[in-house]
Amino acid sequence: MKWTATLQKSKYLAKLCVLLALALSSGCAHKIAFQDVGYNVVADKSESGLVAVIDRKTLEQSVSIHSWTTGIAHSWDAYPGQMLKQVADVEFPQMFREYEYSESLDIPSRDNGFFITKLTVQNYQFRDFHAYFSVGMIVYNKEKDVLLEKTYTAEGKSQGKKMFWGGAFAMKSAMRQSSLDALKIIFRQIRSDF
Numbered sequence: 001m002k003w004t005a006t007l008q009k010s011k012y013l014a015k016l017c018v019l020l021a022l023a024l025s026s027g028c029a030h031k032i033a034f035q036d037v038g039y040n041v042v043a044d045k046s047e048s049g050l051v052a053v054i055d056r057k058t059l060e061q062s063v064s065i066h067s068w069t070t071g072i073a074h075s076w077d078a079y080p081g082q083m084l085k086q087v088a089d090v091e092f093p094q095m096f097r098e099y100e101y102s103e104s105l106d107i108p109s110r111d112n113g114f115f116i117t118k119l120t121v122q123n124y125q126f127r128d129f130h131a132y133f134s135v136g137m138i139v140y141n142k143e144k145d146v147l148l149e150k151t152y153t154a155e156g157k158s159q160g161k162k163m164f165w166g167g168a169f170a171m172k173s174a175m176r177q178s179s180l181d182a183l184k185i186i187f188r189q190i191r192s193d194f
Contacts, residue, residue: 039184041094043191049098049114054085056103058120078175080124084135087183088119095191105144115147115194116140122151124179131156131178135186139194152189156181 058081085101093099098114100107105118122134132155139148156178 038090041091041187041191043095045094046096046194047113048096049100050092050096051100051102051107051114051116052088052092053102053105053107053116053118054081054088055118055120057081059085059103061121061124063124063126078124078126078179080121080133080179083179083183084119084121087180087187091187091191095194105140114142116142116144123153126175126178131175131182133179133182133186135183137190148193150193152186154182154185154189156185 059079061079061081063078063080089101096115105116107116116139118136118138118140120136122136123132124134125132132153134151134153136151137148138146141147
């Protein structure tokens with residue numbers, strides 16, 4: 001009789017372990033980029049024009065993030081190149097009299113009042129509740145001579161409270177907010193350099 005009770009407990013424990021393993025392994029993948037980014041920049045608008053180049057490789061870059069805090073079975077796929085483009089599309093029109101976007105440096109010649117800037121994501125991480133961004137920028141004149149080459153690095157604000165209380169439901173928002181914070185810091189530095 002005692003042996004039968006022990007066997008039933010073992011079966012119950014085995015079923016519980018299988019269910020737990022299934023729950024941990026059956027996570028979801030979530031795509032992270034911004035939604036409807038829009039904000040105002042307090043800066044004087046330059047009389048120059050700008051063509052921003054972000055190549056296809058940068059746009060398609062994906063970084064998978066896993067977090068024990070919000071459920072290790074889930075995967076959040078960040079697209080830092082798309083985030084960079086979305087913020088560039090907000091920032092540059094407010095900084096320059098004319099703004100265009102291109103995926104290639106093969107662009108038609110512009111007048112003297114135009115700069116060409118190539119932006120790349122050097123590094124993107126989301127760890128310790130923060131987004132970490134490194135963005136490379138090369139600025140060219142119309143003859144495509146290099147005027148400035150620099151890497152900008154920034155860390156977004158911590159989203160630990162949001163992730164702790166919201167779990168997997170808050171992870172997407174936490175990644176977006178901290179990534180946007182980091183990119184705003186980088187573009188503040190870019191404005192200063194221009």
